[in-house]
Amino acid sequence: MTSTATFDFKGANVVVTGGTSGIGFAIASGFAAAGAEVVVTGTRSSVEEYDLDLSGFRFEQLQITDPESIDALVASLGTLDVLINNAGANLPGGLDEWSAEGFAASVEINLTAPMRLTTACRRLLFASEMDGGASVVNLSSMTAFRGTTMVPGYGSAKAGIVTWTANLAQRWARRGVRVNAIAPGVIETPMTAPMAAFPELLDSELAHIPMGRLGRAEEIVGAALFLSSSAASYVTGTTLAVDGGYLAH
Numbered sequence: 249m250t251s252t253a254t255f256d257f258k259g260a261n262v263v264v265t266g267g268t269s270g271i272g273f274a275i276a277s278g279f280a281a282a283g284a285e286v287v288v289t290g291t292r293s294s295v296e297e298y299d300l301d302l303s304g305f306r307f308e309q310l311q312i313t314d315p316e317s318i319d320a321l322v323a324s325l326g327t328l329d330v331l332i333n334n335a336g337a338n339l340p341g342g343l344d345e346w347s348a349e350g351f352a353a354s355v356e357i358n359l360t361a362p363m364r365l366t367t368a369c370r371r372l373l374f375a376s377e378m379d380g381g382a383s384v385v386n387l388s389s390m391t392a393f394r395g396t397t398m399v400p401g402y403g404s405a406k407a408g409i410v411t412w413t414a415n416l417a418q419r420w421a422r423r424g425v426r427v428n429a430i431a432p433g434v435i436e437t438p439m440t441a442p443m444a445a446f447p448e449l450l451d452s453e454l455a456h457i458p459m460g461r462l463g464r465a466e467e468i469v470g471a472a473l474f475l476s477s478s479a480a481s482y483v484t485g486t487t488l489a490v491d492g493g494y495l496a497h
Contacts, residue, residue, distance in 0.1 A: 257279055257283050257284035257330075257476075258282075260283075260329040261287075262330040262476075263321075263330070263331050263369075264276040265362070266288075267288025268302060268307075270435075271465045272288065273300055274468060274469050275334065275472045278466075278473055282473060285306070286304070286305045288305045289308050289312075290309065290310070291310070291312075292309065294309075313356050313357055315364060318364055318365050318368050322365075327376070328369055328373055329378040329382050330382065330385070331383070331384045333365065333384065334387045335362070336362075336402075337358070337439075340353040345400050346400060350401060351401035352401070354404075357405075359405035359408040362386060366416070374423050380477060380478030380479075381424040381426050381481065382424060383428070383475060385429065385430060386428070388407075388410050388430065389402070390431060390494055392406040393407075406431075409429055410429060413428060413487060417485030417486075428480070428487070429488070430475070431487050431490070432468050433457065434463065436465070440462070458494075459492035461492065462492075463491070463492055
């Protein structure tokens, strides 16, 4: 018995920021498999500098905190139907997020920069003719809903993503653009890999997950495709947790 959902994004143009690894790469691959033309962004200068096979996408370099880099990306896009704001980082540049500098840098990367990119894309999104309307999907985090002593700037930014998603959804509802967010649980990605070196931290997280395991990047893909599809044509302003029951614990 199977229960596989399929989506058709043929003719759709999709941008996935930070699509060169982890959750972003999985989401980009899901859209490409559904027929979309996908642009992935990364901070390096060319696809040859990445270990993953990015040949199924168009690659564009993006320094997410640089307004000129954002403008260059937007200028390179002919049309845009779906924007996935996935790029982000904690402890930027190794900075302590309990310092004012580290806190501000994390908020810049994880909240201000996606806001800047999304508003820069507004005319392209408003012009979309995709069934169900254009879509913006922002990536939040479990840190938006619980305290974290290690990355307070990151957690604050991700909480801001939840609120900004709801606000932008209201602002753009009559422009044919839906805005939603996904809050992944603890997912096996390069960002969470360092947890393996701290068994007490990993065990604590696993104890908080009713399903008793970490999630896989591929398990975020269905939520991104659904929220961007006509199946979700009456869904906007929401944050969908994909967390193995983390928030229910």
